[in-house]
Amino acid sequence: MPVVRIDGVHKRFGAQEVLKGVDLTVETGEVVAIIGRSGSGKSTLLRCINGLEPVQSGVIDVAGHRLEAGGRALRELRKDVGIVFQSYNLFPHLRVGENIMLAPRVALGINKAEAAARAREVLAEVGLADRFDAWPDNLSGGQQQRVAIARSLAMRPKVMLFDEVTSALDPELTGEVLATMERLAQLGMTMLLVTHEMAFAARVASRTVFMHQGRIWESGPSKRLFAAPETPELQQFLGSGLK
Amino acid sequence: MGFHFQFQPVLARSDLLLEGLWLTLQLAALGILGGALLGILLAMSRGLGPRATRWLIDCYVELIRNTPFLVQLLLIYFGLPSLGVKLNAEQAAVLGLVIYLGAYVTEIVRAGIESVHRSQIEAGLSLALSRWQVFRHIVLAPAIARVWPALASQFTLVMLATSVCSFISVQELSAQAANIESDTFRSFETYIVVALVYLGLALLLRGLLALLGAALFPAGSGLGRLRQTAR
Amino acid sequence: MIRQFTASEFIFILTSARWTLLLTLLALLLGGALGFLVAIGRTSRYASLRWLAGGWITVVQGIPVLILLFLSYYGLALAGFDLPPIIAASVSMALYASAYLGEIWRGAIQSVPWQQWEASAALALSRAQQYRHVILPQAFRIAVPPTVGFIVQLVKNTSIVSVVGVIELARAGNLVNNATFSPFKVFGTVAAIYFAICWPISLLARRLERRLHAGRAN
Numbered sequence: 189m190p191v192v193r194i195d196g197v198h199k200r201f202g203a204q205e206v207l208k209g210v211d212l213t214v215e216t217g218e219v220v221a222i223i224g225r226s227g228s229g230k231s232t233l234l235r236c237i238n239g240l241e242p243v244q245s246g247v248i249d250v251a252g253h254r255l256e257a258g259g260r261a262l263r264e265l266r267k268d269v270g271i272v273f274q275s276y277n278l279f280p281h282l283r284v285g286e287n288i289m290l291a292p293r294v295a296l297g298i299n300k301a302e303a304a305a306r307a308r309e310v311l312a313e314v315g316l317a318d319r320f321d322a323w324p325d326n327l328s329g330g331q332q333q334r335v336a337i338a339r340s341l342a343m344r345p346k347v348m349l350f351d352e353v354t355s356a357l358d359p360e361l362t363g364e365v366l367a368t369m370e371r372l373a374q375l376g377m378t379m380l381l382v383t384h385e386m387a388f389a390a391r392v393a394s395r396t397v398f399m400h401q402g403r404i405w406e407s408g409p410s411k412r413l414f415a416a417p418e419t420p421e422l423q424q425f426l427g428s429g430l431k
Numbered sequence: 432m433g434f435h436f437q438f439q440p441v442l443a444r445s446d447l448l449l450e451g452l453w454l455t456l457q458l459a460a461l462g463i464l465g466g467a468l469l470g471i472l473l474a475m476s477r478g479l480g481p482r483a484t485r486w487l488i489d490c491y492v493e494l495i496r497n498t499p500f501l502v503q504l505l506l507i508y509f510g511l512p513s514l515g516v517k518l519n520a521e522q523a524a525v526l527g528l529v530i531y532l533g534a535y536v537t538e539i540v541r542a543g544i545e546s547v548h549r550s551q552i553e554a555g556l557s558l559a560l561s562r563w564q565v566f567r568h569i570v571l572a573p574a575i576a577r578v579w580p581a582l583a584s585q586f587t588l589v590m591l592a593t594s595v596c597s598f599i600s601v602q603e604l605s606a607q608a609a610n611i612e613s614d615t616f617r618s619f620e621t622y623i624v625v626a627l628v629y630l631g632l633a634l635l636l637r638g639l640l641a642l643l644g645a646a647l648f649p650a651g652s653g654l655g656r657l658r659q660t661a662r
Numbered sequence: 663m664i665r666q667f668t669a670s671e672f673i674f675i676l677t678s679a680r681w682t683l684l685l686t687l688l689a690l691l692l693g694g695a696l697g698f699l700v701a702i703g704r705t706s707r708y709a710s711l712r713w714l715a716g717g718w719i720t721v722v723q724g725i726p727v728l729i730l731l732f733l734s735y736y737g738l739a740l741a742g743f744d745l746p747p748i749i750a751a752s753v754s755m756a757l758y759a760s761a762y763l764g765e766i767w768r769g770a771i772q773s774v775p776w777q778q779w780e781a782s783a784a785l786a787l788s789r790a791q792q793y794r795h796v797i798l799p800q801a802f803r804i805a806v807p808p809t810v811g812f813i814v815q816l817v818k819n820t821s822i823v824s825v826v827g828v829i830e831l832a833r834a835g836n837l838v839n840n841a842t843f844s845p846f847k848v849f850g851t852v853a854a855i856y857f858a859i860c861w862p863i864s865l866l867a868r869r870l871e872r873r874l875h876a877g878r879a880n
Contacts, residue, residue: 263561266557266559277551277554279554279569280652281573281576281652281654294560294568323653325656497861498853498857502835502853503853505836505849506845509845510846513843594726594728595728597728605728618732618739626721626729629724629726629729
């Protein structure tokens with residue numbers, strides 16, 4: 189029973205069709221990398237999975253939830269799907285610990301003490317246990333992004349989505365974030381990552397999906413896909429030095 | 432030509448000054464608290480409610496902001512009794528101040544709400560918070576921090592606007608000034624003294640609001656930074 | 663005897679609006695000239711000028727328009743000028759405008775990036791030349807939207823001068839209401855006329871503001 193099932197999804201922005209019929213399934217524990225040019229639809233696809241973007245046609249099932257337009261059903265889905273954004277989006281008016289505790293307390297109804305314990309736990313998992321009381325402003329980009337990951341983890345999601353999470357970071361800071369993500373993968377989290385980090389994808393993702401012009405153009409085991417791309421578009425994409 | 436100022440007769444009537452000051456303070460306090468509450472509630476309803484609510488609130492804001500407070504006050508004071516609503520001058524004054532400030536606060540807070548970046552809201556929604564929870568925990572505090580200076584200015588203006596209530600015979604500071612003036616015939620001196628009292632009030636209010644702002648949105652947090660960059 | 667609110671009452675109210683507009687215009691011109699000086703003073707190199715201008719702004723912004731009106735009215739009388747009330751009204755509105763416009767224009771001048779001051783100084787321009795050729799032209803663009811917005815405040819505040827007997831719009835309404843006892847019709851009409859004057863100006867200010875920010879690609 190796949191934990192993510194995307195079936196015939198079409199999506200338009202106004203007159204522009206961005207997803208032209210996408211089918212994808214992801215099994216529990218799989219790590220799937222999604223690569224492609226800007227405009228290929230990869231970030232859009234990711235954002236459709238947790239309902240940030242509506243789809244015009246097709247079906248999306250995630251962690252036993254059917255994706256619906258809004259309301260309670262969508263909130264239930266979002267309890268089981270975590271997302272990490274390119275621009276971290278930490279809440280600037282809350283300390284790190286409070287950032288992480290907010291959703292468990294407010295959306296899951298967990299009491300303050302338990303939420304705090306959980307927050308410390310996930311902070312430790314991302315290697316920032318001593319930053320519980322810090323303000324997001326005072327952290328580096330890499331640290332902020334790791335806090336963002338912890339914030340999603342605190343909801344104990346079944347699936348984690350990563351939307352180009354290292355693209356906004358200075359090169360020297362990407363390493364710590366990628367290391368965190370690799371650890372998560374080893375612990376068995378189901379992950380979908382939109383990324384430009386090809387070496388990372390090749391090493392950590394069991395499967396890689398190449399998107400082109402709103403469709404899944406090629407997909408397969410990561411090592412094989414990177415070593416021997418079949419379609420000319422993927423060959424060109426990989427050959428154009430984005431390794 | 433020499434100016435012969437006599438402040439003594441004016442200061443001898445400080446009992447009237449204090450009475451007027453007290454009423455001014457009460458009107459200002461009620462007006463500010465009521466108006467701020469109304470404005471925040473309306474800004475929230477506008478953000479979360481259906482299109483019809485938004486349109487109604489927008490009409491209210493535009494009407495109040497494009498007509499003088501004096502005319503609104505006269506409408507309330509003379510108009511409502513003709514509909515059978517019994518209210519005295521002080522009640523009309525407070526009602527007028529609340530309705531007046533409410534419109535400005537709605538507008539100011541709305542701008543603050545809209546300045547919160549969409550990505551913050553997306554982050555909140557993605558964490559399975561409801562729209563209301565996102566609003567309450569993620570949007571509201573930063574919004575008010577950002578517009579705090581604008582709110583402080585508006586509160587001060589409303590405190591000064593209590594002087595208009597003298598038009599409907601509310602015996603606040605300006606009305607008492609007229610009483611003192613007719614008693615002592617020292618017109619200029621009277622108004623100098625009253626002007627100084629108002630100035631003192633305005634500076635005091637600003638100071639209090641600045642302190643409140645610093646307390647609510649401390650300098651170390653992201654909120655403090657929002658409050659300061661708005662200057 | 664209570665009169666009816668008929669067309670002639672309506673005309674009376676409507677024509678009084680011209681005094682509202684006249685007062686606004688006078689306040690804008692006189693207050694604008696003074697406000698310009700206040701703004702320059704506020705941004706001056708000399709601390710004494712800055713303090714003077716700043717003090718003026720603080721005082722005027724810290725007292726009600728009504729009190730300012732009375733101070734002008736009795737102040738002028740004391741100084742020996744026997745003037746019709748409308749002059750005192752215009753003077754007080756001009757003083758009021760000078761402080762608020764001075765503050766708005768100070769903000770606009772300070773919004774011009776400091777690099778402009780540096781570049782023009784490096785080209786050996788005197789301070790006056792810097793203002794005239796480089797700073798003020800840029801500050802002007804920035805100042806237009808809030809200035810237009812302030813005009814709305816000015817129109818509304820002219821209603822205060824009714825207390826010294828000037829028969830502008832609000833006072834006309836009061837007079838008619840005392841005669842007809844139809845507060846909704848009377849003050850509704852008055853409000854509608856103010857709205858008809860103010861709302862287009864508000865919309866204009868908003869549109870200018872949007873265009874300004876779009877142009878600066880904030």
